[in-house]
Amino acid sequence: DGPNNRNSCTAGCCFLWSGLTPLLAKPEPKPGFLTPQEEEWLARHPVIRLAPDPYYPPIEFFDEQGRYSGVAADYIAIMEKRLGVKFEIVRCKTFEELMRKARSREVDVVGSAVVTAERRKYFDFSQPYVDSPVCIITQAKNRASLDLDKLRGKKVVVVSEYAWGTYMQKNYPDIKLIMVPDAATGLQIVTFGNAYAMVNDMATSSYYIEKEGISNLKVAGQIDYNSQLCFAIRNDWPQLTGIINKTLAAISAEEKYDITSKWISLKRLNNYDRYLKYGALVA
Numbered sequence: 001d002g003p004n005n006r007n008s009c010t011a012g013c014c015f016l017w018s019g020l021t022p023l024l025a026k027p028e029p030k031p032g033f034l035t036p037q038e039e040e041w042l043a044r045h046p047v048i049r050l051a052p053d054p055y056y057p058p059i060e061f062f063d064e065q066g067r068y069s070g071v072a073a074d075y076i077a078i079m080e081k082r083l084g085v086k087f088e089i090v091r092c093k094t095f096e097e098l099m100r101k102a103r104s105r106e107v108d109v110v111g112s113a114v115v116t117a118e119r120r121k122y123f124d125f126s127q128p129y130v131d132s133p134v135c136i137i138t139q140a141k142n143r144a145s146l147d148l149d150k151l152r153g154k155k156v157v158v159v160s161e162y163a164w165g166t167y168m169q170k171n172y173p174d175i176k177l178i179m180v181p182d183a184a185t186g187l188q189i190v191t192f193g194n195a196y197a198m199v200n201d202m203a204t205s206s207y208y209i210e211k212e213g214i215s216n217l218k219v220a221g222q223i224d225y226n227s228q229l230c231f232a233i234r235n236d237w238p239q240l241t242g243i244i245n246k247t248l249a250a251i252s253a254e255e256k257y258d259i260t261s262k263w264i265s266l267k268r269l270n271n272y273d274r275y276l277k278y279g280a281l282v283a
Contacts, residue, residue, distance in 0.1 A: 033246050034083075041239040042085055048240070050076065051090040051098045052111035055182035057207050058263040059130065059229060060111045062091065071130055072111040072231075074259045079247050094181040096160045102232065108240070110232035114163035119232065124241040127248055128228035130260070132203035134164050136221040137187065138196060146197065146221035151175050154196040157186035164199055164225050184208045191216060201227055203264070 034042075052060040052068055060072040068076075068089050076087050090107050092098040101107045103122045115125045136146045144150060152174045158165030160179040168175055178195055180186040186198045187208055197220070198205070209217055233241045 033250055034243060038239060038243050038246075042083060042243065045085070045237075045240070047086045047088050048108050049090050049106070050087040050109040050111055051092050051102060051107040053095050053098065054092055055184060056095075056112060056204055057211075059132070059203060071259055071263050072229075074262065075129055075231075075248070075251070076111070078251060078255070079244065082247055082250070083243065094160070095162065096181065099161045102234070105234055105236075108234050108237065109244075112229045113232035114227055115230060116163050116166065118166065119163075120235070122235060123232040124235045124238060126231040126233065126241065126244045128230045129248060129256075130203075131228045132201040134199060134223045134225050134227045135202045135205060135219045136223065137190060137198045137200065137205055137217050138220045139190065139193065140216050140218040142196075142218075142220065144220065148172055148175070148199075148223055150221075151197060151199075155194075157189050157195045157198040157200075159183055159186060159200065162200075164223065164227070167225060168199065184212065187212070187214060187217065199223060 052062075052070075052072065054062060056070070058070050060068070060070040063069045079085075080087055087109070090098075090101065092101060098107065098110065102110050110123070113119065113123070113125070119125075136148075136151070138144075138146065148168065148171075152172065153176070155176045155178055156168075157178045157180055158168065159182060165177060165179070168177060178186075178189065180189065183198075183200050183204045186195075186200065187205065189195045190198045191214055202219070205219075208214070231244055233244060235241075
């Protein structure tokens with residue numbers, strides 16, 4: 001569960017750092033940026049089914065009242081207003097279920113996804129709207145600075161269907177992966193010593209570590225993986241991909257900053273170097 005108001009979320013995200021930043025687009029175009037063909041397409045598709053990752057705060061999640069919330073949700077709210085369409089939220093129990101429904105066209109848009117070659121068989125992708133580096137989290141008592149090579153032969157937790165887990169399966173088959181439904185479950189497994197580490201993005205990991213008051217974990221390294229988050233759109237609807245990209249480009253840099261700072265603390269600048277230097281999350 002996530003926070004149900006702006007102030008509580010900012011407090012809950014205090015471990016984030018400047019590495020998680022909005023990706024600024026081109027200057028805002030004048031109103032009326034859609035073509036007549038795109039406007040006609042929207043008129044024929046007034047309701048678009050969107051499935052969020054249910055446990056991916058602060059990027060997207062369902063708050064205690066069941067409302068769709070987070071960075072992606074705020075972008076969707078702007079798109080609804082400016083395009084005059086309804087994004088109907090499809091609530092899935094896990095990201096794995098979400099991807100299964102999206103691949104079978106039971107869902108039109110996925111709220112947050114990293115681009116992969118496999119996913120391009122089913123989806124087109126919007127321009128990225130945020131970047132959250134992928135880190136290696138282990139118990140604080142482990143002194144090593146870690147990379148993927150140092151995880152060979154060890155039990156490592158990843159969320160099922162997350163892109164970096166698929167990458168690790170393909171390129172590091174000797175890492176003993178444990179698939180879990182969400183990041184909170186994975187962090188608990190590492191906390192109790194049932195796995196050596198978890199590989200997950202910094203945004204969600206630090207959010208849950210703070211929210212759950214987990215004191216025995218640390219960030220021990222980062223993997224070299226492009227983790228820019230996009231909206232994934234069914235690839236038989238190329239018109240919608242173009243429309244979403246134009247709408248994202250029409251959101252000003254100031255609006256993007258406001259969305260990011262609403263959900264993510266921007267006060268802890270340059271903390272990523274400190275994470276690696278001291279081998280711990282820093283308050």
